[in-house]
Amino acid sequence: MKQNFAIIGLGRFGGSLCETLIESGQEVLAIDRDEDRINEYMNIATHAVVANAIDEMTLRSLGLRNFDHVIIAIGEDIQASILVTLMAKEMGVPNVTAKAQNEYHAKVLYKIGADRVVHPERDMGIKVAHNLVSKNILDYLELSDEYSLAEVKVTNPKFFDKNLLELNFRQKFGLNIVAIRRGERLIISPLAEELVLKNDCLLLIGADEDVERLDAKMQ
Ligand code: ADP
Structure with missing residues (x-):
């Protein structure tokens, strides 16, 4: 519009x-x-x-x-x-x-x-820092001092071909998946049955430390 x-x-x-x-x-x-x-x-x-x-x-x-x-x-x-x-x-x-x-x-x-x-300089500094320390966090948007919206690439085979119910990110990491980016496609509010595939990007919201914990699991 x-x-x-x-x-x-x-x-x-x-x-x-x-x-x-x-x-x-x-x-x-x-x-x-x-x-x-x-x-x-x-x-x-x-x-x-x-x-x-x-x-x-x-x-x-x-x-x-x-x-x-x-x-x-x-x-x-x-x-x-x-x-x-x-x-x-x-x-x-x-x-x-x-x-x-x-x-x-x-x-x-x-x-x-x-x-x-x-606060462009500060916001960009945070983004670049996250990109430098992690190859899986593709994008990062600070929502508050503690919480962020992050885009994390799925690179660990442990996560491949499992649905969101099995992966249970909310329980295991305290993270909410708001969308999955698959190539050109964006799956908004994915259902529990949605499979996570190799190289999918998960758009998720959660505490910074939980995002980092998931990122560490992808390495
Ligand atoms: P940046 O860090 O984004 O490059 P600048 O300080 O270089 O910012 O640019 C700010 C712009 O705002 C300048 O082009 C300046 O002329 C303009 N500006 C500053 N004060 C006023 C004002 N009172 N009315 C209109 N334009 C203004």
Whole structure:
């Protein structure tokens, strides 16, 4: 379904977000106070506007409240990032995602109503670290301090050709399988009778230590 996004701040993060959303067929209004940045995105974004987002009248005249998602990707200027997040929420934008510089910034953004806070450098650091220490954990998304959603490749023959009931990941590892990726196919909410095959990827949710325990069993 086509959705409309507004991105405020076209640095490395906002810029790559803009390009990827456009590639996936979404509509994007790109806003930056820097004219050179806007010129760069003029032919990429659906619309690109030079504007200082801390000006409430400007945000209103751009119709910010009519967007499904607003992403505040302002870099260094924490004060501006907080103010713009607050204004977007006050205008009634349903989904506001804000980029945080550090933990304190993230805390404040959540407090003032951001629906999602991302911390790209930290999140990527965690992902890369997990990928470096394990060849079976393909992807990793931190859900909280303790819990993650992980994608684990099934490489140990002990797990091959057994169904989920027999493998009993919930009992043995405290892990819930939410989907199985098999080549191009994604089996969502697999049934207990679903067989696990060699090279399947299990998308699972659980405590970090349990994900690591399963990963160790795959080596
Ligand atoms: P990154 O770490 O993602 O590269 P940057 O700090 O380089 O982030 O980029 C942030 C972008 O946000 C810059 O292009 C900057 O011009 C823009 N920006 C910062 N403050 C405002 C503001 N008040 N209104 C609009 N754009 C802003």
